[in-house]
Amino acid sequence: MAQVPEAPLTTPLDGRHRALGARMVEFGGWLMPLQYSGILEEHRAVRSRAGLFDLSHMGELFVEGPGAGEALAYALTTNPVGLAVGRAHYSMICLPDGGILDDLIVYRLEAERFMVVANAGNSGAVSDALSERIEGWPCVLDDCSRVTGLVAIQGPLSVSILTPHTDVALGDLRYYSIAAGSVADVPALVARTGYTGEDGFEVFVDAGRSGEVWDALMKAGVGRGLIPVGLGARDTLRLEAGMPLYGNELDRDTTPFEAGLSRVVKLDKPGDFVGRAALEKAAAAGPRKQLVGLELRGRGIARHGYDVFDGEGRIGVVTSGTLSPTLGQAIAMAYVPPARSAAATILAIGVRDQRIPAEVVPLPFYRRPAGAG
Amino acid sequence: MVPQDLRYTKDHEWVRVEGDVATVGITDYAAQQLGDVVFVELPEAGRKVTQFSAVGVVESVKAVSDMFAPIGGEVIGTNPELIAHPELLNSDPFGAGWMLRIRISDAGQVAALLAPSAYEKLTAEG
Numbered sequence: 001m002a003q004v005p006e007a008p009l010t011t012p013l014d015g016r017h018r019a020l021g022a023r024m025v026e027f028g029g030w031l032m033p034l035q036y037s038g039i040l041e042e043h044r045a046v047r048s049r050a051g052l053f054d055l056s057h058m059g060e061l062f063v064e065g066p067g068a069g070e071a072l073a074y075a076l077t078t079n080p081v082g083l084a085v086g087r088a089h090y091s092m093i094c095l096p097d098g099g100i101l102d103d104l105i106v107y108r109l110e111a112e113r114f115m116v117v118a119n120a121g122n123s124g125a126v127s128d129a130l131s132e133r134i135e136g137w138p139c140v141l142d143d144c145s146r147v148t149g150l151v152a153i154q155g156p157l158s159v160s161i162l163t164p165h166t167d168v169a170l171g172d173l174r175y176y177s178i179a180a181g182s183v184a185d186v187p188a189l190v191a192r193t194g195y196t197g198e199d200g201f202e203v204f205v206d207a208g209r210s211g212e213v214w215d216a217l218m219k220a221g222v223g224r225g226l227i228p229v230g231l232g233a234r235d236t237l238r239l240e241a242g243m244p245l246y247g248n249e250l251d252r253d254t255t256p257f258e259a260g261l262s263r264v265v266k267l268d269k270p271g272d273f274v275g276r277a278a279l280e281k282a283a284a285a286g287p288r289k290q291l292v293g294l295e296l297r298g299r300g301i302a303r304h305g306y307d308v309f310d311g312e313g314r315i316g317v318v319t320s321g322t323l324s325p326t327l328g329q330a331i332a333m334a335y336v337p338p339a340r341s342a343a344a345t346i347l348a349i350g351v352r353d354q355r356i357p358a359e360v361v362p363l364p365f366y367r368r369p370a371g372a373g
Numbered sequence: 374m375v376p377q378d379l380r381y382t383k384d385h386e387w388v389r390v391e392g393d394v395a396t397v398g399i400t401d402y403a404a405q406q407l408g409d410v411v412f413v414e415l416p417e418a419g420r421k422v423t424q425f426s427a428v429g430v431v432e433s434v435k436a437v438s439d440m441f442a443p444i445g446g447e448v449i450g451t452n453p454e455l456i457a458h459p460e461l462l463n464s465d466p467f468g469a470g471w472m473l474r475i476r477i478s479d480a481g482q483v484a485a486l487l488a489p490s491a492y493e494k495l496t497a498e499g
Contacts, residue, residue, distance in 0.1 A: 039434040040409040126399075230437055232408070253414075299456075301432050302411050322434060323411040352430070 003110035011056035012210045023287050024287035028120030030057035033230035043325045046196055050155030059123025060148040061116040065139030068114050079269040083108040088176045090266050093254050098278035099252035102126050107178045119246050149210025154200030161221040167338030184216030197241025198368055242364030248319045258287040290341035294332045294358040300351040302332035307350040331365050376467050381492035394446050395475045401466045402496045403426045407433040410462040415451040415473055424482050446478040
């Protein structure tokens with residue numbers, strides 16, 4: 001019999017998305033809301049008020065035991081041994097050749113307990129790789145992806161909407177910190193992390209109770225202009241904030257250095273880690289390509305896969321592109337040769353049969369105003 | 374119900390025929406499917422277009438879609454408002470969101486277009 005494709009998974013909030021009129025899309029093996037009221041409106045809501053996201057498709061992998069920190073330091077490019085309890089950092093899991101298997105956030109929940117959050121589409125591969133790599137250290141991996149729900153609130157009003165509904169002292173929760181407590185009386189991990197460039201919180205709960213958290217936050221926020229936000233706006237928000245997307249900017253043929261993420265490769269940490277030899281070599285040799293931000297200086301929108309040109313010819317490729325709702329102009333990320341990656345360099349993007357001028361600009365395209373969380 | 378004085382294509386364009394001039398746009402169904410329109414690319418005046426060929430592009434936040442000429446002839450004008458206000462395709466697709474005007478070269482081609490009831494049937498079937 002021919003291979004029957006597996007049906008996508010649904011999150012516990014699926015019924016609610018449909019009741020809200022969401023247009024659903026398949027992503028990473030899950031059926032997720034692409035948009036509810038419209039991508040532009042949802043994007044603007046997050047930048048000016050707040051948005052509520054169902055991120056239950058993400059992977060949550062717990063590593064626990066006296067050797068958990070060291071095991072993760074071997075498995076990943078960062079050094080979770082150095083994370084204080086209650087703190088988190090952005091990390092990567094690389095292949096032995098230095099290519100990126102996934103980008104992750106690692107949270108230290110307790111001295112001997114870490115949570116690694118992986119992208120939905122890579123969750124299985126990351127789980128498999130981690131369980132192989134932690135062998136030899138006293139610790140165990142518990143893949144709780146299928147039983148963990150994740151609801152995120154992002155935007156300048158996040159603190160004031162969430163505060164009355166949680167016993168976590170949000171004022172004490174710094175950016176890239178996590179605390180255990182409850183939200184809407186549901187036991188939860190509350191992390192001050194996100195993928196939008198705004199202040200906000202990611203709330204991890206038992207999958208079966210995500211509905212209670214969603215309902216409570218929707219009710220709390222509706223009078224303040226909180227709206228549900230789908231993956232369409234999640235993508236335009238992260239792109240404006242200069243954040244990479246696995247599958248676009250990051251893949252197995254790319255090193256963290258090329259993606260502008262040298263800071264997550266801690267070559268000075270003690271001991272070996274998977275990919276160390278290849279990454280040391282890559283660091284010495286210099287990147288083969290460089291990720292840049294581009295703003296189009298003519299009429300047109302750059303899209304994933306469009307060619308980048310300079311006076312000589314084709315020099316690179318667009319990894320992500322859109323019309324930036326906040327800036328009102330077309331923005332893109334692309335890989336170009338390092339020699340053409342300096343800010344203010346004028347390149348061109350092939351949009352159908354035209355070459356649209358584009359200027360290299362520093363990332364991010366958008367930074368939230370100082371003092372806004 | 375779609376405007377009853379227009380004709381339609383299976384690719385969701387509408388046409389108003391007045392003498393030998395056709396005014397063309399996309400339907401509310403198309404605009405709804407696209408989501409927020411952020412960019413419109415239209416052919417220049419003077420361009421000769423053949424019926425059902427791709428003549429323009431409508432871009433939403435997430436996707437790029439071709440737009441097809443419902444009837445053949447010469448492009449005699451395009452809607453200048455769509456440069457600064459592509460969202461007119463969402464807010465008023467049958468009115469202020471009109472896209473181009475074509476001087477019809479073969480009036481017989483109108484017969485290949487769908488009547489409002491036929492178009493409604495098409496979109497009801499999804």
